[in-house]
Amino acid sequence: MFDAILVEKSGDTGAVSARLVQLNDSDLIANTEGDVTVAVAASTVNYKDGLAITGKSPVVRRYPMVPGIDFAGTVLESANPSWKPGDQVILNGWGVGEGHWGGYAAKARVKGEWLVPLPAAFTPAQAMAIGTAGYTAMLCVLALEAHGVTPDKGEVLVTGAAGGVGSVAVALLAKLGYAVIASTGRLAETDYLKQLGAATVIDRAELAAPGRPLAKERWAGAVDTVGSHTLANVCAGTRYRGAVAACGLAQGMDFPSTVAPFILRGVTLCGIDSVMAPLELRLAAWQRLARDLDPAKLAAMTRHIGLAEVIGAAHDIVDGKVRGRLVVDVGG
Incomplete structure (x- = not known):
């Protein structure tokens, strides 16, 4: 039994x-x-x-x-x-x-x-501290890299930053040298997010309401775990030829956006699926996690x-x- x-x-x-x-x-x-x-x-x-x-x-x-x-x-x-x-x-x-x-x-x-x-770098418990959330965060980072979003291009945004995917994304991106803007509905977690490596913490309310088709260019790339109006506003604020990795729906499955960010700024929206990802992508993600995720930040x-x-x-x-x-x- x-x-x-x-x-x-x-x-x-x-x-x-x-x-x-x-x-x-x-x-x-x-x-x-x-x-x-x-x-x-x-x-x-x-x-x-x-x-x-x-x-x-x-x-x-x-x-x-x-x-x-x-x-x-x-x-x-x-x-x-x-x-x-x-x-x-x-x-x-x-x-x-x-x-x-x-x-x-x-x-x-x-x-x-x-x-x-x-991976030899991890115990089973550490691997599960990463889990699908952290593995998904790494898939998002790989997508941003594949679309040319490098630290020298500007800040990157992470929405739902205090959650599982968001926390690992913040830690990974900071370790890789990106200036991370962390968006959260729990501003009491500001110190926690800064310990993970966030350079700036903003209230999710800035992104959660209906917005304009295009906003001021703010971030070179983003990891979005939220969907709905938040994802629409993330795309609207992405810089020319930037990329957004979308992997969640905490706010909703809808996407109330326009084509403006995509046809006027050349923004790329990358869909991230962790469930059916092919073996070679899974292996690449876990190899990068073993290399790029700070064990101390994982423990924190x-x-x-x-x-x-x-x-x-x-x-x-x-x-x-x-x-x-x-x-x-x-x-x-």
Whole structure:
């Protein structure tokens, strides 16, 4: 038997509920398809995990579901030639925790092609302090670099900066030499953001309301985790031939913008998908994280919780009450 978080949906009311349960290997085999079984050491709490547990958005595609879109651990059994018992691995995305049982359990059974090796620079807990949020932040940085946004081009903006993606993005960009403007709705976190490397902290209210098609050119590039009017205003304030990496929807899925930033300033809007990213991009992102993320800053943004605390944390992250990263200590 092993501990797990199980999310269920009532057939009568459609209400979603989550609870801490004990499962066994037979439950795992009956409810998963895969060729690698992993002893999960750590997971993390992302915004999508919060949505899955609270039911505030229909991200779970079948029930019952063990949520947790990330995990790190050690291979126990493998029928996949790429992995053998004892290998340390990471999983991010691939619909795990949505349509396939995920990381909020002491054991997971997944397809071997979904796994990447744990970089030697990280422990499993550190990898989950990064998690999908940090891996997504690195994908955003790679996109900005690919579109010519270098530190000498000017400031870069990070929205939702006190959240998981935002915190890692601020730390990464500052380490790489960028002057970072951090936008947050929690100005009480100003000191925290400056410790991560932000040069300037602004109130999210500056960007959250409907704006003009074009605004004063302010930043050479941006990482946006918010969407909606915020993303529209981010694009409107981006400098000529700048780039914006969009990876979130905390404010909304809509994009009330015009073509003006794109056809008058040559701004590039880069969509960032971490769930189905190809293996070579995942490996590149994790290699860069091992090189470019300051371990001290990672530790400063991280708090550890137990599996029993995940349900409460899921509500907190959806309500915008979580700063930085939460690591779930699942097993040894």
